Amino acid sequence: MGERYDLIIKRGTVVLPSGAKAADIAVKDGRIAAIAAAGSLDGACEAAETIDADGLLVMAGAVDVHVHFNEPKFGHWEGFATGSAALAAGGCTTYADMPLNGNPPTVDAGALALKASLAEGASAVDYAFWGGLVPGNADRLEELAAAGVVGFKAFMSNPGGEGEGRFREIGREALREGMRRIAAFGGLLALHAESEAITSRLAAKFADEGRTGARDFAASRPAVAELEAVYMALELAAETCCRLHFVHISTPEAIDMITAAKRRGIDVTAETCPHYLTLTEDDMALIGPAAKCAPPLRGEDRLEGLWTRLLEGAIDLVASDHSPCPEAMKTAAGLSFIDAWGGIAGAQNTLELMLEEGWRKRGVPLQLLSAALSANPARRFGLYPRKGEIAEGFDADLAIIDPNRTYALAREDLYHRHKHSPYIGRRFTCKVVRTLCRGKTVYAEGAGVTSGGGVRLTVPASNVPAVDALDAQAALGAAHLSAGLTRTPGSASQQCRPSAPSLPVNGVQPS
Ligand SMILES: NC(=O)N[C@H]1NC(=O)NC1=O
Numbered sequence: 001m002g003e004r005y006d007l008i009i010k011r012g013t014v015v016l017p018s019g020a021k022a023a024d025i026a027v028k029d030g031r032i033a034a035i036a037a038a039g040s041l042d043g044a045c046e047a048a049e050t051i052d053a054d055g056l057l058v059m060a061g062a063v064d065v066h067v068h069f070n071e072p073k074f075g076h077w078e079g080f081a082t083g084s085a086a087l088a089a090g091g092c093t094t095y096a097d098m099p100l101n102g103n104p105p106t107v108d109a110g111a112l113a114l115k116a117s118l119a120e121g122a123s124a125v126d127y128a129f130w131g132g133l134v135p136g137n138a139d140r141l142e143e144l145a146a147a148g149v150v151g152f153k154a155f156m157s158n159p160g161g162e163g164e165g166r167f168r169e170i171g172r173e174a175l176r177e178g179m180r181r182i183a184a185f186g187g188l189l190a191l192h193a194e195s196e197a198i199t200s201r202l203a204a205k206f207a208d209e210g211r212t213g214a215r216d217f218a219a220s221r222p223a224v225a226e227l228e229a230v231y232m233a234l235e236l237a238a239e240t241c242c243r244l245h246f247v248h249i250s251t252p253e254a255i256d257m258i259t260a261a262k263r264r265g266i267d268v269t270a271e272t273c274p275h276y277l278t279l280t281e282d283d284m285a286l287i288g289p290a291a292k293c294a295p296p297l298r299g300e301d302r303l304e305g306l307w308t309r310l311l312e313g314a315i316d317l318v319a320s321d322h323s324p325c326p327e328a329m330k331t332a333a334g335l336s337f338i339d340a341w342g343g344i345a346g347a348q349n350t351l352e353l354m355l356e357e358g359w360r361k362r363g364v365p366l367q368l369l370s371a372a373l374s375a376n377p378a379r380r381f382g383l384y385p386r387k388g389e390i391a392e393g394f395d396a397d398l399a400i401i402d403p404n405r406t407y408a409l410a411r412e413d414l415y416h417r418h419k420h421s422p423y424i425g426r427r428f429t430c431k432v433v434r435t436l437c438r439g440k441t442v443y444a445e446g447a448g449v450t451s452g453g454g455v456r457l458t459v460p461a462s463n464v465p466a467v468d469a470l471d472a473q474a475a476l477g478a479a480h481l482s483a484g485l486t487r488t489p490g491s492a493s494q495q496c497r498p499s500a501p502s503l504p505v506n507g508v509q510p511s
């Protein structure tokens with residue numbers, strides 16, 4: 001007998017960075033100890049447990065860097081236990097929690113400590129936290145970085161939400177100052193990019209006119225609101241050299257602006273969400289408030305345009321933006337579409353949606369999907385090389401998928417706190433059947449979710465992962481479509497030198 005392992009997963013179709021391959025995976029002390037030819041470990045080694053994955057896909061657990069678990073105070077919207085259970089059931093093994101809509105929002109070290117205390121012992125899978133950049137907390141950014149946040153999140157438009165002291169959007173000058181501060185310690189800023197000027201003016205106009213339907217909501221947040229905000233933020237990033245990440249991009253035009261900025265050497269990445277890749281404005285009108293989000297769902301052309309950009313490697317990562325609320329805030333009698341909560345509860349469905357719509361329907365290679373769902377988010381936010389890939393030495397964070405299973409998503413399948421979802425009734429031809437976090441089964445079909453074992457991940461404040469690391473995905477995209485993104489290795493960090501701002505920043509003289 002050879003090596004003694006804790007677990008062997010045998011004969012699975014394993015999605016490696018180089019492609020899918022029949023292989024055995026051995027796990028010891030929570031990490032991937034060996035990857036070997038299918039059938040070669042079984043019998044040759046001892047293991048406390050064996051999982052037969054014959055006929056099943058084995059992928060790296062998804063790394064969902066965009067979820068809103070709303071403790072403290074708004075745990076009745078979504079909490080760590082239920083939110084993470086949904087992620088586990090969907091094949092996600094690591095997440096990063098956004099600094100809103102809990103109260104207090106995560107805008108200083110004290111609020112972060114409170115968040116962390118509430119998550120401890122409650123989360124089914126591993127997790128990290130975002131800090132917030134809001135008007136007035138520029139002096140708190142470094143303490144948040146020192147406490148290990150993955151980055152900072154700011155809103156360019158009104159984030160909504162409830163409660164005194166809730167998270168607020170940031171104007172141009174305070175955003176610029178925040179970027180200067182974040183750049184100074186090598187941090188990263190994530191932006192919700194919609195123009196407040198455009199969206200608030202249209203919202204007020206439509207309110208006056210009594211326009212409260214789904215189409216009115218979409219029209220009040222047009223694509224140009226995203227494009228203007230992305231353009232402005234890219235200009236500020238060029239000026240301040242702040243590393244930038246755009247969350248939930250909804251238009252291929254914005255992706256193209258971001259791609260052009262990458263070519264100019266700006267250290268920027270783009271995220272989209274499964275809903276922009278699987279649902280349209282028509283679906284939103286049909287489904288109702290369960291499909292309401294901001295930016296809103298777009299037309300078929302833009303949806304397909306996003307898939308093309310994903311294939312080209314121009315979309316760095318996919319995350320859920322799980323932002324749920326109590327049922328009544330979506331469906332109360334007499335509630336108009338405009339007044340319903342904007343946020344889609346999608347935590348559980350990311351991986352299956354991407355497999356269904358990407359791999360199955362559009363032929364997107366599994367390794368490209370895996371890069372967008374796992375490796376790239378892990379790399380960008382400092383969780384790599386521990387998370388994000390099936391490779392020796394990495395945490396044994398795995399999603400096991402039955403690629404020959406047809407089912408329709410039912411309310412009862414959902415683990416998140418409130419069971420509204422735009423995907424209820426949707427048919428899938430694949431299903432996550434088991435999820436392992438650090439080698440422990442956290443979800444198994446039939447048995448359900450085992451809660452509580454997730455640990456907190458902190459990212460060193462000085463962590464500056466190069467954007468070049470993301471070129472792996474671009475290369476895959478290029479190979480697939482021969483239209484990939486080219487980025488000069490090292491270009492981002494080498495080219496950016498902060499230039500003097502053209503205007504004084506909030507009375508602070510540029511140094
Ligand atoms: N406040 C909040 O979570 N907003 C999120 N919901 C949504 O649909 N987009 C968002 O930014």
Ligand SMILES: [Zn+2]
Pocket residue numbers: 192247248294
């Ligand atoms: Zn947002």
Ligand SMILES: [Zn+2]
Pocket residue numbers: 066068098321322323
């Ligand atoms: Zn969000």
